[in-house]
Structure formats: C-alpha cells, structure tokens
Amino acid sequence: LNRAQMRQAQKRLDSLTKPPGSLGKLEEIAVQLAGISGELLPQVDNKYHVVMAGDHGVVEEGVSAFPQQVTTQMVYNFLNGGAAVNVLAEQAGAEVAIVDIGVAQEIEGENLLNRKVKYGTDNLAVGPAMTREEAISSLEVGIEVVEDLIKQGANLIGTGEMGIGNTTSSSAILATSTDLSLEQIVGYGTGIDEAGLEKKKKVIAQALEVNQPQVNDGLDILAKVGGLEIGGMAGVMLGAAAHRVPVIIDGLISGAAALIAHKIEPQVSNYLLPSHQSVEPGHIKIYEALDLEPLLDLEMRLGEGTGAVLSMNLVEAAANIINGMATFSEAGITVED
Amino acid sequence: LNRAQMRQAQKRLDSLTKPPGSLGKLEEIAVQLAGISGELLPQVDNKYHVVMAGDHGVVEEGVSAFPQQVTTQMVYNFLNGGAAVNVLAEQAGAEVAIVDIGVAQEIEGENLLNRKVKYGTDNLAVGPAMTREEAISSLEVGIEVVEDLIKQGANLIGTGEMGIGNTTSSSAILATSTDLSLEQIVGYGTGIDEAGLEKKKKVIAQALEVNQPQVNDGLDILAKVGGLEIGGMAGVMLGAAAHRVPVIIDGLISGAAALIAHKIEPQVSNYLLPSHQSVEPGHIKIYEALDLEPLLDLEMRLGEGTGAVLSMNLVEAAANIINGMATFSEAGITVED
Incomplete structure (x- = not known):
C-alpha cells in the first residue's frame, strides 16, 4: 500500500x-x-465480476441439498443472464466473467471462459481433493483471467463461485486455518437439515483426519481439502493484488479462497475489500482472520458473489466522494x- | 399494503x-x-431525492459546531453539485430536488424550489419554533413537492435535509415521542465537544419544559420543537404514502420527521423503507419505534439524505431481483x- x-x-x-x-x-x-x-x-468505473465454477467429489457423501448437476445448470443460467448475480451485476454496472475451472460435466457457451483444470475434485473425505499440481493450475487460471480483465481496464474486481458441495470444502479450509471447532464453523449451506448438518461435520472431520492438511502451507490445504473454484478465486486475488487492483470478497467460499491466498502471500489482504456478512456461521471468523469488517449484513447466503456485486456500489460511491x-x-x- | x-x-x-x-x-x-x-x-427505475433546507432559531443558544450561514452556503453547494448527496445521488442514478422551505437568508438558484414558509424557526428554547399554521404549511409543501415528482414518474423517493441546529430539534421530537432520557438520545451532531453536548441537553430540556409538546399530537410537537425542513420531510412521507410510492428515511432528522408523520397517520410507516444506522445515539431508537431495521451501518453522520441515497441501490436491486x-x-x- x-x-x-x-x-x-x-x-x-x-x-x-x-x-x-x-x-x-x-x-x-x-x-x-x-x-x-x-x-x-x-477511479472505480470499470467493474468486473468473476464467477468461478467447479464441482466437488465430496457430494457423494450427501453433504448438499442440491444434486451435482445443478452446478452445470446454474452455469447455463449465468450464461443466459437469469441468475441473481447477473441481475445484481447489471444493477451495479459490472460485467460478469463466467469461468469453468472444474465443472464435472462438459459445458459449452459463447461467453464461457473454458479453463477446466479437472472434471471436479476427488472426494476429500477419502483422500486429497486434487494433486498439488492441479492446485497450482487452479491458481494460475485465476491469475490469468484477472490479468486479462485488468488489461481490458478493470479497476475493481468481484469474486464469486458456483459449486455444489463447496461450503463443505470451505469449512474444512477454515477449520484448518483457525483454532475454531467445527461446531463454530459449519452451517446449512444452501439448505440442508439438522441430520445433514451432523453428516457434514462428520465428513469434514474425516477429511481433516485422512488428509492432515498443513496449517502453514496454503497450497497443501487447497490441494487436500479445497476446490478448483476456490483455487481460481485465490488466484484472482493474488493476480489483482500484484497489479494493485482492489478485489471484493464475497461469502464463505470466497472468504476461504482469501484465506488460501493470504497463506500464500500475506500482503494480499491489503488489496481485499470486504462485502457482506453471510448467514454461514464461519464467515465472520474469516473477516476476523483477515482483519476486515463486513460492509453489509443483509442475511444473505446465496453465493455466486452476490454480496460482492452488491458492495460494488458502495466502493464506487467511496471513490466518487x-x-x-x-x-x-x-x-x-x-x-x- | x-x-x-x-x-x-x-x-x-x-x-x-x-x-x-x-x-x-x-x-x-x-x-x-x-x-x-x-x-x-x-419498478424502481425513477428515483428522486428531496433535500429540504431550513434554519433553526435555537442556534442562538450555541448548540451547533457550525454557524447558521452554513445552511445557505450548503444549499448553494447542493445547487452546484458539490456536496456528498450530489455525488452519491449521481452514483445511484437519482435526481435531486433542493427545496428552500425555511432558510433564514434569501437564496436564488435556477434549480432551487423556493417554497419558503418562514425565514427560519423561532428559538424553541424560549417558545414555540413556529405556529400551528406554519407547521401545517411545511407539511403541505412536502406533500406538493412529492406529488409533483410522482407526476413526473417517481417510483422511489429519498428524504434528506440541511439545517444547522436540526439535531437539537430532532432530539427534542424524539424525547417527546418516546420514554427515552436525553442521555440516551442526544449526540454530537456535526461535531460539538463535551461541553457543547451538555449545553445541548440543557437547551432541549428547557425547550420541553417551556413548550410542553403534546405526545399524541404530531402537529403540536412539530410546531413547538420541530423545524420547517422536518415538517417538509414529514409531508413528503405522507404524500408519497398516499400515492403508494415508497420513501426512504435517512438519519436522525429524517427519522424525526418519520415520527411526526407516523403520529399524524400511523399507516405511513408501511410505506417507509429504512436506510443506514447513523452514529447519532437516538437514531436506532427511531427505527425501533417505527418497527424498521437499518440496511446499512457505515458509521455515517452527515445528513443531507446521504444514507437514503446510498440505500437506493439496494432497493433497486431488490426490485430487479x-x-x-x-x-x-x-x-x-x-x-x-
């Protein structure tokens, strides 16, 4: 700074x-x-929002309220402009970039950035989600995508994601990165019930036991219990920071990406702007870990970067002042x- | 509803x-x-923000950090587009209407709505701020101004104000309308010091003693300890509600106007939308009295309707969803x- x-x-x-x-x-x-x-x-007059989409092998444990194919269906919804993030980005005057960094199915679309590293992660409850090389590739995709946007003049970047199962991965990252218990961290995601919540905690505990992610090694955590879209967002943050462009973090998953980016390069947090406080209980702990305070508390829990995009108006307002x-x-x- | x-x-x-x-x-x-x-x-695509400007005779008691002529100077700043509310309204895509409803000095300007009811209120510490007839006139100005905007297609209205001394008047309205003590209500306004705060409390206590405003009579409270711009904003709220158009309240002063409007017609609160929570300690009590919750807490204390205008993006986002x-x-x- x-x-x-x-x-x-x-x-x-x-x-x-x-x-x-x-x-x-x-x-x-x-x-x-x-x-x-x-x-x-x-200047904040050239706003871009990046949505990274990737799947999670851990969904076979039954940790999500929605089936895995919803990741693909929602990517098509993004491409057609029908999702919440499209509507909110339009209101905020931001362009949306949709990146397939690891969806399990093939996706085609004129405006889709196809940067698939892998067809979804492996099940982190039984072994590492991906190899260290794949984790590095996911970071590189994020860095490349954001560098292209910055070349186009972007001076504010939002981060968001789509990936059924990714609150499980994000909670595992948060559990590894902090001293918090799973009771304090794990939430209902897109809407599982009490039994689902208990199962989710057990799966995360098992993932940590099986994989033993190393607390000081961001890349190790990302590979063992992370996700491709999480690595992609971490790459966006690292790339934007390297070019002195501010990046807005969104909810739990984008926050988990920020924790990974911060472990790789602690200075990155100076370039991060907060957005909303999610209903997910672990989310506020991420803000605390990064020494940030949320700007909005609208009781949202949607993902996609909806909170980041909503906050763009506030950041633009600050610059305009x-x-x-x-x-x-x-x-x-x-x-x- | x-x-x-x-x-x-x-x-x-x-x-x-x-x-x-x-x-x-x-x-x-x-x-x-x-x-x-x-x-x-x-639809929320035709946004107008109304700034009511009026002076307060109570400034002769030394309750404000700024001299009275700043009201006039700031109105010219609004007309020239240099104030915070201009910049934020432009970011939110809202037109700004500036109304002289009671500034102590003469003001001229091409885009000024000259609706002066009186050259500032009288000193409420020694007698009523205005007559009951003047209070009615201030409400009528607000109703007429908002009806003109609604004829022009307005489907979202913001309320804001300028008036040196008006946190004193607003705190007196709040003290009359609730069971709260002056300790709980009175704040530093635009920036008085500790001695100024004590003086401000004494002046308000004296105003309540001298005037004895009637708790169930909104018009009586407005006339005795209110302000012209406060009456104007209350009129905007009543007029908008009558035409089924939502109105955003802002900080302490706009909130005091909402209390007056609510006493005159309790149903008005169904048509009010909250905006930010101000640093002024009494402000959150107004939200509680109106059964509203603020959308933003950005530690602001500027007035002008800056919080209302910032919230317009959120209201528009909700409609767009x-x-x-x-x-x-x-x-x-x-x-x-």
Whole structure:
C-alpha cells in the first residue's frame, strides 16, 4: 500500500464539504483505494465480476441439498443472464466473467471462459481433493483471467463461485486455518437439515483426519481439502493484488479462497475489500482472520458473489466522494475553528 | 399494503433460481415493494431525492459546531453539485430536488424550489419554533413537492435535509415521542465537544419544559420543537404514502420527521423503507419505534439524505431481483424435495 498517498487522501477527505469523518466507512474505503492504486483520486468505473465454477467429489457423501448437476445448470443460467448475480451485476454496472475451472460435466457457451483444470475434485473425505499440481493450475487460471480483465481496464474486481458441495470444502479450509471447532464453523449451506448438518461435520472431520492438511502451507490445504473454484478465486486475488487492483470478497467460499491466498502471500489482504456478512456461521471468523469488517449484513447466503456485486456500489460511491465533492474553499463555506 | 400481492411476490421469489430466502433482506424489500405498489413486479427505475433546507432559531443558544450561514452556503453547494448527496445521488442514478422551505437568508438558484414558509424557526428554547399554521404549511409543501415528482414518474423517493441546529430539534421530537432520557438520545451532531453536548441537553430540556409538546399530537410537537425542513420531510412521507410510492428515511432528522408523520397517520410507516444506522445515539431508537431495521451501518453522520441515497441501490436491486431473475423451471434446474 502506498502510505504517503493514503495520508494525502485522508487530508483531501478532511477538506471536503462535510464534517471530518462524517462519511464513516466510505472514507476508510476511499483511503484504502488510494493506498492500493497509488492514486490520490482512485477511479472505480470499470467493474468486473468473476464467477468461478467447479464441482466437488465430496457430494457423494450427501453433504448438499442440491444434486451435482445443478452446478452445470446454474452455469447455463449465468450464461443466459437469469441468475441473481447477473441481475445484481447489471444493477451495479459490472460485467460478469463466467469461468469453468472444474465443472464435472462438459459445458459449452459463447461467453464461457473454458479453463477446466479437472472434471471436479476427488472426494476429500477419502483422500486429497486434487494433486498439488492441479492446485497450482487452479491458481494460475485465476491469475490469468484477472490479468486479462485488468488489461481490458478493470479497476475493481468481484469474486464469486458456483459449486455444489463447496461450503463443505470451505469449512474444512477454515477449520484448518483457525483454532475454531467445527461446531463454530459449519452451517446449512444452501439448505440442508439438522441430520445433514451432523453428516457434514462428520465428513469434514474425516477429511481433516485422512488428509492432515498443513496449517502453514496454503497450497497443501487447497490441494487436500479445497476446490478448483476456490483455487481460481485465490488466484484472482493474488493476480489483482500484484497489479494493485482492489478485489471484493464475497461469502464463505470466497472468504476461504482469501484465506488460501493470504497463506500464500500475506500482503494480499491489503488489496481485499470486504462485502457482506453471510448467514454461514464461519464467515465472520474469516473477516476476523483477515482483519476486515463486513460492509453489509443483509442475511444473505446465496453465493455466486452476490454480496460482492452488491458492495460494488458502495466502493464506487467511496471513490466518487474523493473525486467529485467540492472542498470547503471551493464552495466558499465558513469553517469555524 | 396489498397483502395478497405480497403473498404472490413471496411465492414468485421462492420460484426463482436460488435457495428460498437466500437473498435475505433483499427479498423482504421486494415483498414490501409489491405490497406498497400493489404490483407483483414493482419498478424502481425513477428515483428522486428531496433535500429540504431550513434554519433553526435555537442556534442562538450555541448548540451547533457550525454557524447558521452554513445552511445557505450548503444549499448553494447542493445547487452546484458539490456536496456528498450530489455525488452519491449521481452514483445511484437519482435526481435531486433542493427545496428552500425555511432558510433564514434569501437564496436564488435556477434549480432551487423556493417554497419558503418562514425565514427560519423561532428559538424553541424560549417558545414555540413556529405556529400551528406554519407547521401545517411545511407539511403541505412536502406533500406538493412529492406529488409533483410522482407526476413526473417517481417510483422511489429519498428524504434528506440541511439545517444547522436540526439535531437539537430532532432530539427534542424524539424525547417527546418516546420514554427515552436525553442521555440516551442526544449526540454530537456535526461535531460539538463535551461541553457543547451538555449545553445541548440543557437547551432541549428547557425547550420541553417551556413548550410542553403534546405526545399524541404530531402537529403540536412539530410546531413547538420541530423545524420547517422536518415538517417538509414529514409531508413528503405522507404524500408519497398516499400515492403508494415508497420513501426512504435517512438519519436522525429524517427519522424525526418519520415520527411526526407516523403520529399524524400511523399507516405511513408501511410505506417507509429504512436506510443506514447513523452514529447519532437516538437514531436506532427511531427505527425501533417505527418497527424498521437499518440496511446499512457505515458509521455515517452527515445528513443531507446521504444514507437514503446510498440505500437506493439496494432497493433497486431488490426490485430487479423479482423482475429479472429466471425461475427454476425457466432455467431447467433440478429441484429435489
């Protein structure tokens, strides 16, 4: 982060026609954007949202309320513009990039980015989800996708995902990365019942026992209990940070990707912006681990990056404040001291 | 509210391609919009934000961090597009209407709605802020302004204000309307210090003692300890509700106007949408009194309706969800049961 530019940004914010600090978190975001971009007047006018789609072998344990083919069906729904994330991205003025990084079925579509690393992960309850090489490939896909968007002028990136079974994988990542118990972490995902929740906890406990992911090795965690779309999002975060472009994290799964990215390169968290707080109980723990605070608490639990896209308006608003407001002297306003 | 249409809206939301309820408060807003408008597919595409400006005689007691002339200077800043509310309204795609309903000085401007009822209120610490007739006039101005906007097609209205000294008046309204103590209600406004806060509490206590506003008479409270811009905003709420158009309340002052409107016509609260939670301690109490929950908590305390305008994107997003998402059957998605 460019600390000198952050101090200049705070100084400018204090000269604008409002009581100092009265725009609260919007001012904090504006300062962070200045630090990330190195620009006193950061621009947020070219927004892209990346949805990574991948399947999870662990669904054969019965941990999800929806069958695996829904991943494929939802990717087609994204491509046709009918999903929540399409509608919300349009409202926020963001383009959506859909990436098949590991869906179990073949998918074709004009606007689909086909970057399949593997036809879904293996069942993490009985062995590693993927090899270390496959995990590296998933990160590389994310880095390449985001670099292409940045070449097209992207100055704000949202992260989202689709993958039936991926709250199980994400909870396993969170359990490995923190001291929290599975009771504190594991939630209902897209809507399993109490018996399903107990099964999900058992499956995660078994996965941790079988795989023994190494707490300080982000790549090891990703390979053993992660997912292809999680690796893809972690790659997006690492790639965006390397190019000094802010990235918005979304819910539990995108947050798990942020934990992986953070283990690989701790500085990445300076380039992450929070969005909403999900209903999933583990999610707030991820924000705490990354020293971030959510901007929205709308009791959402949908995924796709819906929370990230909703927050884009707030980030754009923060940038517009420091760019567009008049100063006290420009407006000829009396300031007592 | 049209309850039948609200049930239909909930049914439609449950048929869309997402786990039922997974968009949380956005779904609640969509249902409320259907109930307000009577339309299954409510439109939010014509947004207007009304800023009511008025002065307060009580500033002669020294209750504000800024001198009275800042009200006038800020109105010119609004007219020139340099204030926070201008920048945020533009980001939200909303038109801004600036109304001089009671500024102490003369103001001229091409885009100013000149509806001055009085050149600022009288000092409420020594007598009523205005007459009952003036209070009625302020409500009428708000009703007329919003009716004009609705004729122009407005389907979402934001409320905001400018008036040095108006957190004092708003806190007096809140103290009259609830059982809360001044300790629980009164805050730092735009930035007074500890001594200023003590003085502000004393002034409000004196105003209540001198005026004895009647708890069940909204008009009496408005006249005795209210403000012209507060009456104007209450009129906007009453007028919008009468035409089945949703209105977003903002911070402490807009909330005080909502309390007045609610005392005049309790059904108005069905047509109010919440926005942010302000730093002012009394603000959350207003939400509780109106049975609303804030959508945003960004630690803001600026006024002007900045929180209302920021929330417009969320309200529009909620409307777009029910209008724009595909159903499970349209998308050909497998639903287990």
